[in-house]
Amino acid sequence: MTSARNSWRMVELYVEFTPTNTGFSQNHIVSEITRENLEPTTATVAENIVSASHQSPKHGISPKIHDVSNSAPIVGLSSDNIINEAQENSQDDGYVDEETEREGDMIEEDESDGEAEEDVNDNTYGQPVVKLIKSWPLVGRSDKHPVSAFHDISVLQNTMADERFFGSRKHFNSPLAKGRTFDSKEHLQFAINEFHISTNQEVKVTTSNKSRLSMKCIDNTCLWKLYGKPTKIGSSWKIQTCPYPHTCRAPADRLDRAQLTSAVIADVIRDDLKENLELSIMNIRQLVRQRYKNVKPHYNKLWRGRELAIAQLFGSWEGSYALLTPLLEAIKATNPGTRYQILSQPMTREGHRAFKCVAWAFGPCIEAVPYLRPVISIDASFLSGRYRGRLLIACGYDAENKLLPLAFAIVEKEDSDNWGWFMRWLRKEVIGFGKFVCVISDRHKAIKWVFKQPHIGWNESAGECVHRFCSQHIAENLYKQCKDDDVVKTFKWVVKKKKPRRFNEGMEAISKTCPDAIAYLGKVGKYRQEDKNEPEKSKKVFQCMDGGHRWGIMTSNGSESLNNVFKYSRRLPVMAIVEETFNKCLEWFVDRRRSSLDLANSGKMWSRRVEKLLVKRGAKAGSMHVISYGDERGEYEVKVDHERVALHQADRVVYVRRDFKYKLVMRNNAIPTCECQKPNLTSIPCAHVLAVCKDRNLNENQFIHPYYSSTTLANTWAGQFHPYGNQSEWPTYNGPIIEPDARLIQLGRRRHNRIPMYMDEMQGRRLGHQARRSTQDKNQAGLS
Secondary structure, X not given: OHHHHHOEEEEEEEEEEEEOOOOOEEEEEEEEEEEOOOOOOOOOOOOOOOOOOOOOHHHOOOOEEEOOOOOOOOOOOOHHHHHHHHHHHHHOHHHHHHHHHHHHHHHHHHHHHOOOOOOOEEOOOOOEEOOOOOOOOOOOOOOOOOOHHHHOOHXXXXXXXXXXXXXXXXXXXXXXXXXOEEXXXXXXHHHHHHHHHHHOOOEEEEEEOOOOEEEEEOOOOOXXXXXXXXXXXXXXXXXXXXXXXXXXXXOOOOXXXXXXXXXXXXXXHHHHHHHOOOOOHHHHHHHHHHHOXXXXXXXXXXXXXXXXXXXXXXOOOOHHHHOHHHHHHHHHHHOOOOEEEEEEEXXXXXXXXXXXXXXXXXXXXXXXXXXXOOEEEEEEEEOOOOEOOEEEEEEEEOOOOOEEEEEEEEEOOOOHHHHHHHHHXXXXXXXXXXXXXXEEEOOOHHHHHHOOOOOOOOOOOOOXXXXXXXXXHHHHHHHHHHOOHHHHHHHHHHOOOOOHHHHHHHHHHHHHHOHHHHHHHHHXXXXXXXXXXXXXXXXXXXHHHOOOOOOOOOOOHXXXXXXXXXXXXXHOOHHHHHHHHHHHHHHHHHHHHHHHHHHHXXXXXXXXXXXXXXXXXXXXXXXXXXXXXOOOOOEEEEEEEEEEEEEEEOOEEEEEEEEEEXXXXXXXXXXXXXXXXXXXXHOOOOHHHHHHHHHHOOOHHHHOOHHHEHHHHHHHOOOOOOOOOOHHHOOOOXXXXXXXXXXXXXXXXXXXXXXXXXXXXXXXXXXXXOHHXXXXXXXXXXXX
């Protein structure tokens, strides 16, 4: 008996008794019973009997009794006895009351004595039983619990993680519904404007400050009104009231709504403007009408919308001047070798200075200068943004004759002071003192003045440089003098000729057609054209008389091309212009570095342009005859069969084919001297030199300048650009705040395109243009 009692142990017993007004009681029992060391045949169902103390219903008291017994062993329980005993106890109400009173006494004794006791009786078989009142065993259970609430998961169907913490998003039937929130006051106003543009209605602002926004319809009979205020979360705003819809009628003839502001237009075109800075006002009007039907905004509103969109994308016009120095400092910090200089003037406000000019050059561009031929071109173009100014550009040329931008500057206007400052900075920071350079430009008075000054570093008379004029600009002025397309085309053929014989033939043809053109070309190279005491300077114009300083480059179209590249970025704020020059140079270097490395790795010794030229001239050299006058002296004569020669007969010139001889002087590791002047002017062997090399078994590579080698080309574009990061990552700037000069604000419509010149008309149709008079390239009689 003792061993059987030790095999059962009651762990925990909870009793809850809740009397109600009806006099009935409910019992909720939770118990845990464990059995240890039972035989497999022993019944495992136990009945726990707990008596609750009787309470009067009128008091409405619900006592909770917790009786925990840890040491009451129970032996010999069987399932049949347990069920029968429970049924008998449930039918005997008096027994329940008796047990309840006795159990209440036991609980009081437990609380007073601090000991847990148990109520154990023996059943008919002499086995101890712990009795439980109102116990309902769960028999015959299926796969689901008989209590439906236990398997109800409908609440979990749409439950998401963190939903109760953040809350679900509200849905509104109207874009201006009560309770709707917006990121800022501007977003709220934009939503109001866009809604009324679509409905062709107008509203007006009655109150607008930091704490509230009130609007109502312009029609006083309409009940529509709206009231918004900021929330306590960030900068967001909320619609507090918007009780009534519009009760007014929208007029059909209203095409330019008051709500169609420049800010709304800027929002419409911002993404398109980001992809295409060439958007015209006509294109902007089409985009607005695609978004909002039946609207016709005025031109000035479209213009202001584009200006606002530019400011939103690239920064404000005024704020960009303040960020100019921090931006250049950031570029300089991440791109070693970068140089810049900003000049400003003092202002009345302390810590603020007025912008005057800025110049900058990127490190990789400066590193490429030693590998470029000593010739650069300079030019200026106007800014077409809110503030007046000029963009100055200096560029060099690589072995492929491709452009390499060297330096940029933004100045107030194109005068001698600004050009002198930029050229002095270019010599000091980019080119370096002591390097002889040929500068090609137009005939602007300020530029010509620079090469007369001894203190700038570009004194032509002191041998610091040579100044040459752009042939394209000379052709422009020549057309103004004679108004003859044939004369201009003959000049463009003559100006690039290297053979003196060809040059003389062309000049003679021009003199017979237009004597005034010859007079103009004779004085065009002078510092002052009307100065009769100043000698003619044809070397500034014609390659035949240049002396080899041009290296075959006749125009400043390199700078002109860069001006065209930055045509649309010149409409942007100054900080955006600097960023655009950085990005364009980055793209050029990445693309051309890859191309030059491919050429160098392919085993080619020279650039593609020079290789192609050598192949062409080598084919001509195969039919030439070489006569040597002594290899030790290096003198040769090359006879060319069927050379076109001009013969003068009476008052006309006749061109015939006959043999012609050229004299050459060739020495090792020196530039050859030929009567055609091609080796002297470009440092590339002509066909006559190649004929001698083939005849005397000489290596023609020794007569080509290293500037044209593939290795030099690869070194030219070897510089690396590095990102300068976001504004939050820029170095701290504690200098003065730069502001734009108010005098530089442009009034009226901005100028985007230059006045069409003759070189523009030569490329397409113009007034009076006819096919039979076309100036497109075709051979002239006697000049091909």
